[in-house]
Amino acid sequence: MAAISQGMSKLGAAVGLGGGRDDDTRAQVDTGGNLQDFMGHPFEKNTQRSGGNLGGKVVRTSGGVTVTSNKDPDRRMRAVTWHGPRQMVVEERPRPLITDPTDAVLRVTSSAVCGSDLHLYLGSAPGMQRGDVVGHEFMGFVEEVGPEVKHVKKGDRVVACFDIACGRCRSCSRGAFSGCDVTNSSKDQEMMYGARTAGLFGYAHVTGSYEGGQADFVRVPFGGAGADVNLLQVPSDIPDNKLLLLSDIMSTAWFATELGAVGPGTSVAIWGAGPGGILAAHSAQVRGARDIVLIDNQQYRLDHAAARIPGLTTINFGKEKVKPALERLFPGGPDVCIEAVGFHYCKSMAHAAMVKTLLETDTADILNELIYCCRKGGTIACIGVYVGLVNGFNIGAFMEKGLTLKAGQTPVQKYWGQLLEMVKSGKLDPTMVITHELPIEDAPRAYKIFNDKTDGCIKVVLKTGTTGSEPPGATATGGQVSGSEPGTAASASATKA
Numbered sequence: 001m002a003a004i005s006q007g008m009s010k011l012g013a014a015v016g017l018g019g020g021r022d023d024d025t026r027a028q029v030d031t032g033g034n035l036q037d038f039m040g041h042p043f044e045k046n047t048q049r050s051g052g053n054l055g056g057k058v059v060r061t062s063g064g065v066t067v068t069s070n071k072d073p074d075r076r077m078r079a080v081t082w083h084g085p086r087q088m089v090v091e092e093r094p095r096p097l098i099t100d101p102t103d104a105v106l107r108v109t110s111s112a113v114c115g116s117d118l119h120l121y122l123g124s125a126p127g128m129q130r131g132d133v134v135g136h137e138f139m140g141f142v143e144e145v146g147p148e149v150k151h152v153k154k155g156d157r158v159v160a161c162f163d164i165a166c167g168r169c170r171s172c173s174r175g176a177f178s179g180c181d182v183t184n185s186s187k188d189q190e191m192m193y194g195a196r197t198a199g200l201f202g203y204a205h206v207t208g209s210y211e212g213g214q215a216d217f218v219r220v221p222f223g224g225a226g227a228d229v230n231l232l233q234v235p236s237d238i239p240d241n242k243l244l245l246l247s248d249i250m251s252t253a254w255f256a257t258e259l260g261a262v263g264p265g266t267s268v269a270i271w272g273a274g275p276g277g278i279l280a281a282h283s284a285q286v287r288g289a290r291d292i293v294l295i296d297n298q299q300y301r302l303d304h305a306a307a308r309i310p311g312l313t314t315i316n317f318g319k320e321k322v323k324p325a326l327e328r329l330f331p332g333g334p335d336v337c338i339e340a341v342g343f344h345y346c347k348s349m350a351h352a353a354m355v356k357t358l359l360e361t362d363t364a365d366i367l368n369e370l371i372y373c374c375r376k377g378g379t380i381a382c383i384g385v386y387v388g389l390v391n392g393f394n395i396g397a398f399m400e401k402g403l404t405l406k407a408g409q410t411p412v413q414k415y416w417g418q419l420l421e422m423v424k425s426g427k428l429d430p431t432m433v434i435t436h437e438l439p440i441e442d443a444p445r446a447y448k449i450f451n452d453k454t455d456g457c458i459k460v461v462l463k464t465g466t467t468g469s470e471p472p473g474a475t476a477t478g479g480q481v482s483g484s485e486p487g488t489a490a491s492a493s494a495t496k497a
Helices: 002-014 117-121 187-193 240-247 249-259 275-286 299-308 322-329 349-356 365-373 395-400 412-425 440-452
Strands: 028-030 058-060 071-082 088-096 104-113 137-145 157-160 217-220 231-233 267-271 291-296 313-316 336-339 379-382 404-407 436-439 460-463
Touching: 071 440, 088 217, 088 440, 104 157, 104 240, 104 440, 117 440, 137 240, 157 240, 231 412, 240 249, 240 412, 240 460, 249 275, 249 379, 249 412, 267 275, 267 365, 275 291, 275 299, 291 299, 291 322, 299 313, 313 322, 322 365, 336 365, 365 379, 365 395, 436 440, 440 460
Parallel strands: 267 291, 267 336, 291 313, 336 379, 379 404, 436 460
Antiparallel strands: 028 058, 071 088, 104 137, 104 217, 104 460, 137 157, 157 231
16 A cells, blocks of 8 residues: 555645645654653553554644553553454554543443445555554443543443544534544645544544554543543443444444435435445435335345335346346436445456556446436435545536535534434334344454355444443344344344355
8 A cells, every 4th residue: 555655645745735744743743652641651662562553653633632542551452453454363452541631441342343444454445554453333331531521430331433523623513523623643644635534443544543442442532521522321221232333334324314315205226235335225214215225236235134124125236237227216317326335346347457556546436336327416425435536437427417426424423312312212223234243352254254245244243241231132142143132133034145
């Protein structure tokens, strides 16, 4: 990915963005442990076994957020780490400590492997380093809080959001939490995009370099300085699996239907029958969509969704062409087309070759198909992750058909309170996509079966075994989920390919 980073640097220089300035004062970096935390304690030096997540460097953003947490070298934990394409390793690491006064440290009970984690797994996302702790969908119990944390306390059960927001900046004040102005120190991202988005947990370094939540413990910046900024308090009597996906994919699926303004009478086509696509179909139905179509080439995923979403129509693009199939269902095309796939899934040899030879970072194949299929005057909602540049984007069809394109990383904090109430009432059931529960030690297998689409895998939840007061009905089976939660994915047999 170095070639991609170099290419992006050249792009930034060409348009006058000046990426990589040595005099950038918006981020402070110290490699010698000379910075101190808010209590005056020096940061631990080189406490990570193999680099990763800044490899012992201390970075603070312009808003005073410390990216690299202080560590307790005498207390260890397990963490899922990236060691290269298709190489996920469970390592022993020092536990994080409260570092900034608004921090919370969580004892993680459940975390999930997200579809966007597969971009990291395959080495497609720029800026990963050997030893990075991954994971951005997680929940657990508050283990420790900083002195300025007012809204959560030790022992509270909480869900964390994948996007790290301060709750106070210009973007956060407008509800655009995933665009927080102060939690991402990446100069590379500013050069690539002209601005910095929010920092994200456990993702590529262009999203801030924060350690992720596929671990026994994780530090959450702004963990309770404002009501529900980055932690959502949840009831004690609802199993993890019903709540965990509020952290990302349930909120993201709902966000897709918000972007598309899905409502009564709307016709919706969704590309991608992974967790995001299935839950987007579920959300569209809850919002009153008239017709919903799910598109994928894995029949077991389509069958799994159809068995759980009444009235859902499916199209297997490996067996029939998408455009004619949609025309039979919706003459003129669907009102809303949702992209729930992402940047590295090429459908054409031309784009596969361009990605392979680094002539582009992302493929336009899926987006072009949405443009081609959407009705004139319709809306495209993109929740699939894109990171860089594409070639051959069909801008002509987009403009001439009068389409609207909306996209973005989900501002989880804007929606998760509302969605929690819908989960509590039974209106939303995020568990319909969970097919596997595995102990955290089996994370390498979890990534492999999710990416390879084997063993009927759609969504894997990793259990740490540190639950303590886990509510009834949330027992991990060590494999496929089997019936312990009536009315959820746990009570139905998984469909095999």
